[in-house]
Amino acid sequence: AGQPVPEALSLEQGDDSALPAFLARQPDAIWAVRSSSFGEDQADAANAGLSTTFLREPSHNVPARVAELHSAGVEEVVVQRFITPVLSGIAFVRHLSVELEWVEGHLESLADGQASPERAIISRLGAAWSSGDFKPSHGLTEEVLWDFLQGVLRVFHYVPG
The missing domain is CATH 3.30.1490 (Dna Ligase; domain 1)
Structure with missing residues (x-):
């Protein structure tokens, strides 16, 4: 991507x-x-x-x-x-939105129950379709994240059938 x-x-x-x-x-x-x-x-x-x-x-x-x-x-x-992450998370991408959970540092703190994630849904349809609060962090903005995830989706595009 x-x-x-x-x-x-x-x-x-x-x-x-x-x-x-x-x-x-x-x-x-x-x-x-x-x-x-x-x-x-x-x-x-x-x-x-x-x-x-x-x-x-x-x-x-x-x-x-x-x-x-x-x-x-x-x-x-x-x-x-291995690269030590500054932010890490999970994104579930759909065509018009992405559901996110993220933490500072490595995701293992979330998996181990040591950290509670930030959560947000961002959508190309605008604020009415979004929820949570995605604040820019470490140079990562909503636009940069969306562009990256769309690039990943293009690389791994799946068409059923």
């Missing part, structure tokens, strides 16, 4: 020879090791979190985490440099 995303390596086998070279290119990085499955994100359901995600892993732990996910039945594992 036109946003800078850290380079990632997708592994279908735990002993992939590309992994050591990939990790060596960024020796001081910390990593996210997560599942990537067709069944996780569908047009009508978000099933992220079906498998364990390992965050902030040092390079020496990554091969064991990949093997752990593969042995748990995960078909494909993604290894990606």
Whole structure:
């Protein structure tokens, strides 16, 4: 969707020879090791979190985490440099609106019940169709967010049938 995303390596086998070279290119990085499955994100359901995600892993732990996910039945594992978020959230996009929940920092504080999210619905139809209060934060405005989400929707456009 036109946003800078850290380079990632997708592994279908735990002993992939590309992994050591990939990790060596960024020796001081910390990593996210997560599942990537067709069944996780569908047009009508978000099933992220079906498998364990390992965050902030040092390079020496990554091969064991990949093997752990593969042995748990995960078909494909993604290894990606972990970036500490300033804001994170969940967006459910429909054609004319987006429902948002977000927190300062990492989303795990929301998932763990340690933080209550901000909530809003923003709509292209105007304020009468919106709810909540989306205040600009860290350079993120409603317009920037809407444009980004529309870009994501264009990349992952799903047409039933």
